[in-house]
Every structure is written in structure tokens, then in C-alpha cells.
Amino acid sequence: MTPKTILNADLHCHSVVSDGTLTPEALAERANANGVELWALTDHDEIGGQHRAAAAAKALGMHYLTGTEVSVTFAGQTVHIVGLGFDANDPAMQQGLRNTRGGREQRAMEMSDSLAKAGIKGAYEGALKFVGNPELISRTHFARFLVESGVCRETPEVFRKYLTEGKPGYVPHRWANLRDAVTWITEAKGIAVIAHPGRYKFTPNEEYALFTEFKSHGGRGVEVVTGSHTPQEYLKYAETAKEFGLAASRGSDFHSPDESHTDLGTLPYLSGELTPVWELVADRIQ
Ligand code: AMP
Ligand code: MN
Numbered sequence: 566m567t568p569k570t571i572l573n574a575d576l577h578c579h580s581v582v583s584d585g586t587l588t589p590e591a592l593a594e595r596a597n598a599n600g601v602e603l604w605a606l607t608d609h610d611e612i613g614g615q616h617r618a619a620a621a622a623k624a625l626g627m628h629y630l631t632g633t634e635v636s637v638t639f640a641g642q643t644v645h646i647v648g649l650g651f652d653a654n655d656p657a658m659q660q661g662l663r664n665t666r667g668g669r670e671q672r673a674m675e676m677s678d679s680l681a682k683a684g685i686k687g688a689y690e691g692a693l694k695f696v697g698n699p700e701l702i703s704r705t706h707f708a709r710f711l712v713e714s715g716v717c718r719e720t721p722e723v724f725r726k727y728l729t730e731g732k733p734g735y736v737p738h739r740w741a742n743l744r745d746a747v748t749w750i751t752e753a754k755g756i757a758v759i760a761h762p763g764r765y766k767f768t769p770n771e772e773y774a775l776f777t778e779f780k781s782h783g784g785r786g787v788e789v790v791t792g793s794h795t796p797q798e799y800l801k802y803a804e805t806a807k808e809f810g811l812a813a814s815r816g817s818d819f820h821s822p823d824e825s826h827t828d829l830g831t832l833p834y835l836s837g838e839l840t841p842v843w844e845l846v847a848d849r850i851q
């Protein structure tokens with residue numbers, strides 16, 4: 566019997582509705598061409614692309630789960646919570662995400678002021694040229710402008726030199742709180758999943774607190790196999806999933822053919838001893 570984890574599911578990627586460079590339709594085609602059997606588009610703090618993504622998946626005969634990636638502040642750091650299988654028309658969830666997006670424009674102007682002090686002029690206007698959704702100006706759009714204008718060679722270099730804590734151009738921001746994000750997703754009939762835990766700079770105690778509080782609010786899953794993890798982290802977070810009784814997710818976090826090193830649908834399968842997140846939302850698959 567084929568283990569239930571052997572499925573080419575890609576449950577994390579971004580379109581022009583947030584900070585990706587492809588439309589939901591182009592992503593659906595790329596996922597399908599790469600052999601993805603179950604797909605979710607997970608734009609940051611935004612579910613405005615869900616109907617387009619679901620329709621495109623359906624036209625290609627590919628299974629679909631609704632998705633989003635909510636920005637949360639936990640223990641002074643930004644943590645991302647992926648939501649899967651929720652009702653994209655849920656009003657409380659839509660309002661919560663709208664509020665989460667709310668501070669982005671102000672933050673972007675402060676980032677631009679900060680970059681100007683470091684000698685980089687016109688970054689706000691420059692970043693805006695790359696923005697597909699006016700409510701979702703992100704650091705990624707600034708990074709694209711800094712590459713286009715020749716300040717840096719590629720986007721990871723921009724983040725290293727400019728857009729991360731302690732660097733000119735970094736502006737701290739308060740996102741949603743963990744309980745609210747998990748509650749919006751759960752009450753909209755979806756499941757909440759901790760995105761790429763290997764990327765956070767938590768101490769072991771802080772990471773334990775994140776998983777414990779996430780569970781206590783009703784969180785159900787964790788990304789184990791993601792484009793943001795090393796193979797060692799696949800093993801580490803498979804253990805964490807078992808320890809906390811969480812289901813495991815798999816997703817590339819694909820943003821752009823020019824920038825992303827992990828393409829849609831190309832990651833290793835989840836280990837057979839894990840419960841895949843798609844088992845928990847089987848009745849929500851379209
Ligand atoms: P924001 O939500 O505006 O803070 O932007 C966060 C986004 O920036 C993430 O979703 C990634 O797409 C991108 N990002 C963050 N750190 C890096 C990095 N080190 N290299 C490339 N992209 C990054
Ligand atoms: Mn992103």
C-alpha cells in the first residue's frame with residue numbers, strides 16, 4: 566500500500582496578489598506541469614487570489630486547498646502561520662487579514678526614509694513598480710527595486726545588507742497575534758500550520774513556547790518539508806511534529822522563476838511515519 570504521505574502536494578507559494586511574480590493562473594499551470602497533485606496558493610495576509618487559484622486548478626484537473634500565510638508577532642519576532650482549507654468567504658477571517666495588511670503602507674514609507682538616510686533615494690516609488698496588490702507592499706518589492714537599480718546583485722544580498730534587523734532599511738513591525746491568526750483560520754473551517762520553523766531565530770525555550778501556545782490555541786500542523794529547510798531540518802521538524810502531535814505539511818514557498826531556488830512540486834515526499842495535513846482537511850479539498 567502506498568503511504569498516505571506519498572502525494573505531490575505543494576501547499577505554500579505566492580502570486581502577484583502578495584510578493585510572487587506569477588499570476589495565480591500561471592502558478593497553477595506551473596504546478597500542474599511539475600506534477601503537483603494537490604496545490605494551495607498561500608499569499609501573505611491576503612486571500613484575494615483564492616477564487617482565481619481554485620478555478621485555475623479545477624480547469625487543469627488538479628486538487629486544491631484554499632491557503633494563506635499570516636504574519637504574526639511572537640516573542641518579538643515575525644512568525645508565519647499558514648492557513649489551509651478555510652472558507653475564503655469567511656467575513657471574520659477577511660477582516661482579520663485586512664487589519665493585518667493595514668500597517669504595510671506606513672511601514673513602507675518608513676523603510677524608504679530609512680534607506681534614503683543610507684543614500685538610497687526613491688525606494689518607495691521604486692518598490693511600488695513591482696507591487697501587484699496596493700495593500701501588500703512588502704520587503705520583497707523593495708528587494709526587487711534594489712536589484713533593479715544595481716545596489717545589490719540579487720535579493721538575498723538585499724536582505725543581508727538592508728532589510729533585516731539592525732540594517733538600514735529595516736523597520737520593526739507589529740503583526741497579528743498568534744491566538745487571533747489561529748482562531749481566524751480555525752473558525753473559518755481551516756487548519757493552522759506553523760510555516761518554516763527552521764527560519765526563526767528562537768532559543769529552544771522560545772521555540773517550545775511557540776509550539777505549546779500554538780497547540781493551545783488550536784493549531785494543527787507544522788511545515789516539515791519546505792524550500793526554507795535543510796534536509797537536517799526535515800528530520801528535526803518531523804520529530805517536533807511527532808512530539809507535539811501535529812500533522813506535517815510540505816510546500817516550496819515558491820515566489821518567482823528568477824528568484825526561488827525551489828520550484829513548485831520538486832521537494833522530497835514527507836516521511837511515511839507522519840500524518841500529512843491533507844488528512845485533516847480531506848473534506849475541504851476542491
Ligand atoms: P514582509 O512581509 O514585508 O516582512 O516580507 C517578508 C518576505 O520577504 C518573505 O515572505 C520573503 O518572501 C522575503 N524574505 C525574507 N527574508 C528573506 C531573505 N533572507 N532572502 C530573500 N527573501 C526574503
Ligand atoms: Mn514572501
Ligand code: MN
Pocket residue numbers: 634645760761
Ligand atoms: Mn514565510
Ligand code: MN
Pocket residue numbers: 577578579634818
Ligand atoms: Mn511564504
